[in-house]
Amino acid sequence: MSTTPTVVLSGVHSGPNPSPGLGLARSLRLAWPRLRLEALDYSPRSTGLSAPEFDRTHIRPGWHTADLGALCAGLVSIVESAGAVFLPGLDLEAALLTERAPGHPALLLPPAAAFDVVAKPGETAASLLGLAVPEHRFAEGIEDAADFAARHGWRIWVKGPRYQAVAVTNRAELTGALERVRDTWGAESLLQRHVAGTEESVVFAALDGELLGACAMRKTMVTSEGKTWAGAVDRLDQPTRARLVDLVRVTRWTGGGEVEFVRESDTGVPYLLEVNPRFPAWIHGATLAGVNLPARLVAAATGIPRHEREKAHSSGFVRVVEEIPAGPHATGALAPTHRAVAPEPAAVGKHPSGMPVLSRRLTPARPRPRPSAVDPVRTADIAAALVVDPYESPARVLFGGVLDRGLDRLTAVCRDVEDATGVPTRFAYSVKTNPDPRVLDAVLRRGALVEVISQAEARRCAEAGFPGDRVVLGGPAKWWRFDGGPVKFGAVFCDSVTDLERTVDLLTTGAVYADVVGLRLAPPTVASRFGIDVTCPRTYRRVADALRRAPLGRVGLQFHHAASQIGLRAWLREFTSAVTVAADLLTRVNSRARCVDLGGGWPPWLAREELGSQLTRASRVAVRELGSLDQVLFEPGKYLVEPAMAVFTTVLDVRDGPLGRAAVVDASIAELPDWASHPHPVLWRAPGARWRKLPAGDESVLGRLCMEHDRPRAGLTLPDGIAAGDHLLFLDAGAYDASMSYRFGV
Amino acid sequence: MTPPAQSAVPALPAKVPDQPPSALVEHPDCVACADTRSWLLAHDRAEATPAREWDTTTFGLGWLFRYFRWGPSRWPFAWCDVPGAAHLDCGVLACVAGMVLTARGLRVERVQLVERAAVEETALWRARWRAAGCPAGWILSDREVYHEVLLVHAEPEPVLFDPTELRQVGQGRDRPLWMRKWVW
Numbered sequence A: 001m002s003t004t005p006t007v008v009l010s011g012v013h014s015g016p017n018p019s020p021g022l023g024l025a026r027s028l029r030l031a032w033p034r035l036r037l038e039a040l041d042y043s044p045r046s047t048g049l050s051a052p053e054f055d056r057t058h059i060r061p062g063w064h065t066a067d068l069g070a071l072c073a074g075l076v077s078i079v080e081s082a083g084a085v086f087l088p089g090l091d092l093e094a095a096l097l098t099e100r101a102p103g104h105p106a107l108l109l110p111p112a113a114a115f116d117v118v119a120k121p122g123e124t125a126a127s128l129l130g131l132a133v134p135e136h137r138f139a140e141g142i143e144d145a146a147d148f149a150a151r152h153g154w155r156i157w158v159k160g161p162r163y164q165a166v167a168v169t170n171r172a173e174l175t176g177a178l179e180r181v182r183d184t185w186g187a188e189s190l191l192q193r194h195v196a197g198t199e200e201s202v203v204f205a206a207l208d209g210e211l212l213g214a215c216a217m218r219k220t221m222v223t224s225e226g227k228t229w230a231g232a233v234d235r236l237d238q239p240t241r242a243r244l245v246d247l248v249r250v251t252r253w254t255g256g257g258e259v260e261f262v263r264e265s266d267t268g269v270p271y272l273l274e275v276n277p278r279f280p281a282w283i284h285g286a287t288l289a290g291v292n293l294p295a296r297l298v299a300a301a302t303g304i305p306r307h308e309r310e311k312a313h314s315s316g317f318v319r320v321v322e323e324i325p326a327g328p329h330a331t332g333a334l335a336p337t338h339r340a341v342a343p344e345p346a347a348v349g350k351h352p353s354g355m356p357v358l359s360r361r362l363t364p365a366r367p368r369p370r371p372s373a374v375d376p377v378r379t380a381d382i383a384a385a386l387v388v389d390p391y392e393s394p395a396r397v398l399f400g401g402v403l404d405r406g407l408d409r410l411t412a413v414c415r416d417v418e419d420a421t422g423v424p425t426r427f428a429y430s431v432k433t434n435p436d437p438r439v440l441d442a443v444l445r446r447g448a449l450v451e452v453i454s455q456a457e458a459r460r461c462a463e464a465g466f467p468g469d470r471v472v473l474g475g476p477a478k479w480w481r482f483d484g485g486p487v488k489f490g491a492v493f494c495d496s497v498t499d500l501e502r503t504v505d506l507l508t509t510g511a512v513y514a515d516v517v518g519l520r521l522a523p524p525t526v527a528s529r530f531g532i533d534v535t536c537p538r539t540y541r542r543v544a545d546a547l548r549r550a551p552l553g554r555v556g557l558q559f560h561h562a563a564s565q566i567g568l569r570a571w572l573r574e575f576t577s578a579v580t581v582a583a584d585l586l587t588r589v590n591s592r593a594r595c596v597d598l599g600g601g602w603p604p605w606l607a608r609e610e611l612g613s614q615l616t617r618a619s620r621v622a623v624r625e626l627g628s629l630d631q632v633l634f635e636p637g638k639y640l641v642e643p644a645m646a647v648f649t650t651v652l653d654v655r656d657g658p659l660g661r662a663a664v665v666d667a668s669i670a671e672l673p674d675w676a677s678h679p680h681p682v683l684w685r686a687p688g689a690r691w692r693k694l695p696a697g698d699e700s701v702l703g704r705l706c707m708e709h710d711r712p713r714a715g716l717t718l719p720d721g722i723a724a725g726d727h728l729l730f731l732d733a734g735a736y737d738a739s740m741s742y743r744f745g746v
Numbered sequence B: 001m002t003p004p005a006q007s008a009v010p011a012l013p014a015k016v017p018d019q020p021p022s023a024l025v026e027h028p029d030c031v032a033c034a035d036t037r038s039w040l041l042a043h044d045r046a047e048a049t050p051a052r053e054w055d056t057t058t059f060g061l062g063w064l065f066r067y068f069r070w071g072p073s074r075w076p077f078a079w080c081d082v083p084g085a086a087h088l089d090c091g092v093l094a095c096v097a098g099m100v101l102t103a104r105g106l107r108v109e110r111v112q113l114v115e116r117a118a119v120e121e122t123a124l125w126r127a128r129w130r131a132a133g134c135p136a137g138w139i140l141s142d143r144e145v146y147h148e149v150l151l152v153h154a155e156p157e158p159v160l161f162d163p164t165e166l167r168q169v170g171q172g173r174d175r176p177l178w179m180r181k182w183v184w
Helices: A021-031 A068-081 A091-100 A112-118 A123-129 A142-151 A171-185 A238-251 A283-288 A293-302 A336-341 A355-362 A376-385 A400-421 A437-445 A455-464 A497-509 A537-549 A568-588 A608-626 A638-644 B031-046 B050-054 B062-066 B090-103 B119-131
Strands: A006-010 A036-041 A056-059 A085-087 A136-138 A156-159 A165-168 A190-193 A197-207 A210-222 A228-234 A255-264 A270-276 A316-318 A395-398 A425-430 A449-452 A471-473 A487-494 A512-521 A555-559 A593-597 A631-634 A645-657 A660-665 A682-685 A696-702 A713-716 A727-730 B107-116 B139-141 B144-153 B159-162 B178-181
Touching: A006 A021, A006 A068, A021 A036, A021 A283, A021 A293, A036 A068, A068 A085, A068 A091, A085 A293, A091 A112, A091 A355, A112 A123, A112 A238, A112 A270, A123 A238, A123 A255, A123 A270, A136 A142, A142 A156, A142 A171, A142 A190, A142 A696, A142 A713, A156 A171, A165 A171, A171 A355, A171 A713, A197 A238, A197 A270, A197 A293, A210 A238, A210 A283, A210 A293, A228 A283, A255 A293, A283 A293, A283 A316, A376 A395, A376 A400, A400 A425, A400 A437, A400 A608, A400 A638, A425 A437, A437 A455, A437 A638, A449 A455, A455 A471, A487 A497, A487 A555, A487 A593, A497 A512, A497 A537, A512 A568, A512 A593, A537 A568, A537 B031, A555 A568, A555 A608, A568 A593, A568 A608, A568 B031, A593 A608, A608 A631, A638 A645, B031 B090, B062 B090, B090 B107, B090 B144, B119 B139
Parallel strands: A006 A036, A006 A085, A036 A056, A425 A449, A425 A631, A449 A471, A471 A487, A487 A512, A512 A555, A555 A593, A593 A631, A660 A696
Antiparallel strands: A136 A190, A156 A165, A156 A190, A197 A210, A197 A255, A210 A228, A228 A316, A255 A270, A395 A645, A645 A660, A645 A727, A682 A727, A696 A713, B107 B144, B107 B178, B139 B144, B144 B159
16 A cells, blocks of 8 residues: 555546546646546546656556446555545446445545436436526437427437537437437437526535535636636635535535536526536636635545645636647557558547446346327328228328318417407418418318418419418519519518518509518528518618608518427517517608518427417517507418328338338338428338337338438337338328429339 | 726826717718617617626627627717628727617716727737728827726626627726726
8 A cells, every 4th residue: 555645536538528537636736746646547548648647547448348346346446555535537437436335435426316416407406506407308219309309499409318418400410419329328318408698617526515615617718519628717606605515415425526507698597507426627727716626625535734725826727738748558559450450540539438338338228119009089080081092102191180170270379369469360371381272272261361472372372262362472582473463462571672672663553452561570690591680780771761762551570480490489589679670660760560470480289379379479579569450460381281191101121221120111202302301200000900100219211212311211110010011101291291292213 | 886096097008088988970860860879779679688687797788799890980970870880999889888778777977998908909900990091099009098988887886898898897807007987
């Protein structure tokens, strides 16, 4: 046993996403220049093993080869034989040691109960700390994940069980992130809403439930992964300290810890991101700011007297990249044979400490999911639509019952909004979404309006029986192939200032008559090619001048940006901003809006209450800013028709390939062109059997085309018995899958 | 916070400005001037969030920088010049921010500063102002510049707010060499 006080530190990799071991060593060295420091890691590629701060290094066997119990026992033996204390730098290693060597006095680790409290999403910890928890869900598959993402405006994080967080803004990123996190860590992903705001951290040290010290850090520079690269360190305010004392006391915390949270810009609400059961990688930044928490912890745990007082070198820190001489283990990190077959340098690797391997080993195997029963209402819809099997496959199938119920729901939403606001409310079906005559006829019979974006669509609606005053005209090319009129519209919304000027000319010459003429407002802070951004000062002036030159009669304002893309919260924020400035603009030109059109892009999964509530809130904002209104419109498209159609297909082949097990069907992305925007739920039926829903998994349905990307659905588990001749039904194919489908490869 | 007396500042600058703070021209009966002021107030109202109430760092004025960057302005500068400008100097930004914050119900006073600058900075700024054809009299010497900020009577205490930097004066920087609260 060494007579020199010794500390063993694990997790010493120092890369773009470093572990804390090297920072801990530097802090301890600052407090005790003669302290013996030993580094411990699980790969020679852990770069910090070469750092001069360490007196000795231990490279332990990789997690994939060793018995976990033996690895833990070996680590404890290293610590005990050196008479050392151990500070962990790796979350999973710390959790494993807590489980295998509970209460060991030399291992400065939180107890098992603390790990439970901080396990993601950390609701208990958040409650103790007085923080909110962002909306979250554990992903069961891409359908579930896409639903969550759409509900939160496609600004979410996909998080691993302990490490890794991937920002996601679209379906492709979501699919990739789910696969990557699952393949890396083995466990299911946690999905969390993105909270826009300033990220802050609190780092602390504790021994047996007693807080030894803490400080706050605000990130001033981050890497592309969001990791700290520079920060400003500050003292902890008293209320936060008091809550931290509670957390530490309740969990009987020992060791270092970090609370990461973000303060939402709009609301000021602090949301917990995560609690790390170890010191963070930036810990030496706190030391340089005069708060040496590793030294406080080691001093309290060992009784080693401290010679130096803590000294603040600065109130902030920055990271630099530094080359140091490689140790012998590092120069031999690559086997000669490896070098021979891989001429390019070995990738640094994000996890040389082997945490992904350990995570996968600790994740219990899950049973293969089985197809599930289809709910009775859906079963009845399918039975009504497929009275006999279609005479051809593939075929698009209309669910009349779904369409009728959708129209009932929209009618009810109109009534709800009208009751809540007192403003007459109607919907205008977005024809481009699916111009099927059966759909137009159903809409016509309900007395609803239609929204068109071209003269051709307007003529189609006239042929279907819609009078001009039930047609809303919008879009950037509304006068393309205009025959000179005269023609009547219920409302015309202009997409640009020049479009406004052209429309005013047509109105003036009598070629066009419209009950309402107005502006389509662009969202102020979300990039969009559509509409007029009245929040831009130059555009504001141009619109004001245009309206002064040609005053309009009944003015309308339209705000159309897909809530299914940006989320309901962001939609309402953008709408409020745009309409607030537009209201002021109209006042400046002695005009006022009589009609507000809240546009389309409403997610199909919104319940009547959710859609009604959103439209009511928007209508109230409009009335507050614009005064009383004659009418509120909205333009559902996919909300109505997406669930109303499916694509019926036949399995041609079932194969094992490079993408795993897959079924090849006679449909393709030509029949499902919107495959990339939303994952279609898939039902399966063997001959003579009932339809059953396919669960999430790693398998795919491939299309009939000779195109690599003809993979209309991935992320499924195919049933064991699936065979050629079985049928699959792709649901939710009634919107752009219908209107944009094309003939190809037939 | 009340600006400290001149004796409390580190060192007196070589030159002490004697002109009043910048003021934007409002052309009589100019619709564009009125439109600009109206746009500013409406936009500020549109950006209101609960968190803005206690933000005494930026005062929720970050939206201004969606449209403008700090840079040379050609004086005299009128309200109707604002929409067409890509750059606004500290005088214009102080006028604009002052009007917006006053409309929110905050008491705002204009404050003039002389701040330290590095020789490299002043050389760069002088060249930039020269290239834009604007006088660079605000650069008082190679190491001292004139600057305009606001004293905002916020809760819980008054704040010396720099609308150009979108932060409080002195946050992470040297204290000004000289300052004067202007009483109109």
